[in-house]
Amino acid sequence: MTQTSGAYEQSRLTPDRLARLATRVETGGDRPSIPVQTPITDTEIGTIPACSDDDIVAAVDRARQAQSAWAETPVESRAEIIERFGDLVDEHRDNLLDIVQLETGKVRQHALEEVVDIPATCSYYASNGPAELTDSGRAAPIPLLTSASVTYDPVGVVGVISPWNYPLTLSLTDAIPALLAGNAVVCKPDERTPFIALALGELLEEAGLPDGLFQIVTGEGAAVGPALIDNVDYLVFTGGTETGRTVAERAGRNLIGCSLELGGKNPMVVLDDADVETAARGAVTGAFTNAGQLCLAPERIYVDEDRYDAFLDAVVSATENLTLGHSFDYGPDIGSLISGDHLDSVREHVDSAVEGGATVATGGRARPDVGPNFYEPTILTDVSPDSRIICEETFGPVVSVVPVSDAEEAIERANDTEYGLNGSVWTSDRDRGRAIAREIDCGTVCVNDPYAVGWAAIDAPMGGMGDSGLGRRHGPEGIHRFVESKTIATSRIGPLDTPPSVPHSVTARALTGLAAVQRRLSRLIR
Structure with a gap:
């Protein structure tokens, strides 16, 4: 079938539905509108607000306020919400497919690849993510007398800048592990495909995600992106290589981590x-x-x-x-x-x-x-x-x-x-x-x-080498980027120094001997 007109009529969507989604973007007042066109017919399907820098700062502040309590929520409870969200995406499949197709112009079977990806990602991280966030014991310098463990704290607020080509998958596939790890997320979808991210935000709320944890800001990337990078604690970007270089440079100046999936040949x-x-x-x-x-x-x-x-x-x-x-x-x-x-x-x-x-x-x-x-x-x-x-x-x-x-x-x-x-x-x-x-x-x-x-x-x-990007999504690596690892080391004998009554030469021989024993044990274990 060739579609040359009447994009709305052939979908199950209405202009009112997209207009209601656009109202989910919180702004500090009247903002200029950005028209959104469907590539199917090159006609307008709705508008979104062009957020200001103040709007970005306010969105990050709202996310940060909500994140503190979320980080204290048991990870098992967070996983239940993520799993419910995946179920809701599956239940609302037809509606989501229509939005993706209308915004991108892709055929339905290609849109389906996006919709089925999200429930699978939710199930994976809901099942496997909690174990990746559990405190772990590590080898200590003096067995029995000392111990070491690693804990994992959320980085805080994660910014996600998602592209137009896979706007459903790439708005949420990184947000899912970020949320499970105890972070808040501020998502900036591409201005050509904003409505699917807004629809997903609605489903996250329905799944039970606390208010404020998933914020969406809209606008052109060059206008909105810098303020987002300047205010979040970690940044995920999917897009072109040249823009990725700019994103990485700004993240570096702010000393925040970033992961970038960029171009490929x-x-x-x-x-x-x-x-x-x-x-x-x-x-x-x-x-x-x-x-x-x-x-x-x-x-x-x-x-x-x-x-x-x-x-x-x-x-x-x-x-x-x-x-x-x-x-x-x-x-x-x-x-x-x-x-x-x-x-x-x-x-x-x-x-x-x-x-x-x-x-x-x-x-x-x-x-x-x-x-x-x-x-x-x-x-x-x-x-x-x-x-x-x-x-x-x-x-x-x-x-x-x-x-x-x-x-x-x-x-x-x-x-x-x-x-x-x-x-x-x-x-x-x-x-x-x-x-x-x-x-x-x-x-x-x-x-x-x-x-x-x-x-x-x-x-x-999953990720790129060379000019194709930095960092990895999916797997344990995909959730570890959203936490700060913290080592907690404990001594049962007080400070590891030379006791006042012991000559330094004796301590030196003891340390040398201990190090030799540790090396031999390591070789035996290997």
Whole structure:
């Protein structure tokens, strides 16, 4: 189905519903309004307030006041609220899907990936988070006479700056462990996709989260971001690399921690023993999910020359079977890009590559007949290794397919980038795939899957190397970033110094002997 008008009519939403959500943003008075457009039709669906610096400070203050009591709440009680929130997200799935689709223009099956992610994340941290926050004993310098333990305190108020491409998942996937750890959260969603974060805030309240703990501020990033970074105790940012550098610099000046998931120019390596049809299916799934507006999507595919022709035929055929369009039911395969500006950027990347000698194997055109911001899934060949399409993130439904002589060349080409977010290896020998995955410089490398098996492994950390970011979400690492570890060391014999009646030489011999015993014990334990 092609949607060219009447976005509201085909959804289960009304303008009044979004207007009520916008009133959840607390401001100190009348503020200028920012229009929010749906990329489906390029028409306005609502407005949000442009928060001022004073509004940001007030939101952080409200969060900080609520956080003190929340930190004293037993972690088991916090986990129950997080679990209930996950259940509510599942119960309100259709409504949330409609909001995500209306704001982003993505097709329903791609929006569903976001909605099912949140309950899974809630269940993981509700089940596993409390153990990660429990005091732990550590080895002490003099066994029996001294002890050491580590406790974990929440950092305080966590700021979350979330992007437009996955506004449901990325507004809450970091907030969930932050809240469980006893923090408050102030979320700044992208101004193009604010309503889904507001709807999630409503569900958090319904789940029993105390008032004030999850604040939402709205506005353009350049206007709102600095005040947020200057007032919170930790900052999570997901977005572009250049903006990420600015965020990291400001966080550094404020001496607060930050985690950043930034851009990627992700490689996909197809080895000489790969099943061509399986690899082609994975390439299409990975490269064109959410119209390629996915930081984990493969944009460079390196194929062993013995598999190249067969792979190219298979991936072109599979791509040409995809359908473009929009429906609030399950139907079309590929949805809209987020805006006309982004469409122009994707088109410029492809046009530049073609001017440099690349060949369009399929796609390569905007599709205004489908909608104002649609672009065909595109496969390029004969690309120059130093072209923009190889070196810069396109963030659209465009992928380059390049032949390589062997696995060694594939690894070298895969690592020839400043980015290091996600990669994949395709082979019939999984042990070989895992061995080659270790050679690829990315925070996550999947074998025989483009990205989902890595993202869905919530117990394992996810993040980037190089220009793809700092820190990790998911797993124990995903909750430890939101706490300050504190060591409490105790002596049963008073201060560890030389008693007044004992010569220093005797103490020196005793300490030397004790250290030697400790080293021997450590070696025996190993």
